Amino acid sequence: DADVTQTPRNRITKTGKRIMLECSQTKGHDRMYWYRQDPGLGLRLIYYSFDVKDINKGEISDGYSVSRQAQAKFSLSLESAIPNQTALYFCATSDPRTEDQPQHFGDGTRLSIL
Amino acid sequence: QKEVEQNSGPLSVPEGAIASLNCTYSDRGSQSFFWYRQYSGKSPELIMFIYSNGDKEDGRFTAQLNKASQYVSLLIRDSQPSDSATYLCAVSRWGFNKFYFGSGTKLNVKP
Numbered sequence: 001d002a003d004v005t006q007t008p009r010n011r012i013t014k015t016g017k018r019i020m021l022e023c024s025q026t027k028g029h030d031r032m033y034w035y036r037q038d039p040g041l042g043l044r045l046i047y048y049s050f051d052v053k054d055i056n057k058g059e060i061s062d063g064y065s066v067s068r069q070a071q072a073k074f075s076l077s078l079e080s081a082i083p084n085q086t087a088l089y090f091c092a093t094s095d096p097r098t099e100d101q102p103q104h105f106g107d108g109t110r111l112s113i114l
Numbered sequence: 115q116k117e118v119e120q121n122s123g124p125l126s127v128p129e130g131a132i133a134s135l136n137c138t139y140s141d142r143g144s145q146s147f148f149w150y151r152q153y154s155g156k157s158p159e160l161i162m163f164i165y166s167n168g169d170k171e172d173g174r175f176t177a178q179l180n181k182a183s184q185y186v187s188l189l190i191r192d193s194q195p196s197d198s199a200t201y202l203c204a205v206s207r208w209g210f211n212k213f214y215f216g217s218g219t220k221l222n223v224k225p
Contacts, residue, residue, distance in 0.1 A: 033213075040122065042202065042217035043158070090157060101206065102148055103213055105157040
């Protein structure tokens with residue numbers, strides 16, 4: 001089983017719909033992140049959470065919200081989806097106890113908004 | 115100015131050659147540097163990290179860091195077609211735990 005699991009893997013929806021992307025992890029890491037990836041733009045940080053009570057905006061948080069339901073779960077919501085939110089979305093985790101603190105990624109959610 | 119800059123490529127090398135991938139960063143306070151490999155449609159996979167000036171070797175991969183020049187590179191020796199992927203450079207500052215990713219360099223290794 002994957003250490004960082006994202007659901008759904010693929011989603012096609014219409015403009016204006018509310019969408020939730022879910023992420024769960026079994027790595028025991030406190031820190032979780034949501035990124036989106038667009039061709040030529042690399043990975044851009046949407047939101048991050050250092051623990052259940054700590055939520056922070058990233059560089060492109062407008063139009064998105066998150067919920068950290070538990071240490072192992074971090075959800076991303078699009079309240080009213082628009083076509084330019086079509087992208088590949090990744091959840092990641094990291095462990096602050098390790099000096100190098102690399103990020104570990106889920107398999108991604110490919111989201112298409114028509 | 116972007117935090118992390120990479121040439122988008124594609125970089126094409128023949129099988130067996132050395133592939134050299136480069137990355138520059140803007141924050142002089144950056145302390146950890148990472149290379150991720152990403153196959154098309156897949157998630158980034160950590161290859162190496164480095165935080166001291168100089169070279170760090172792991173198998174066919176060598177990461178090189180020059181903090182004075184704010185430059186980090188990845189060398190892949192004896193390149194294989196399976197190395198064909200996009201390579202992402204990432205930097206972070208300890209205590210902040212925010213990563214900044216470059217947009218990636220696409221590598222093509224031709225048989």
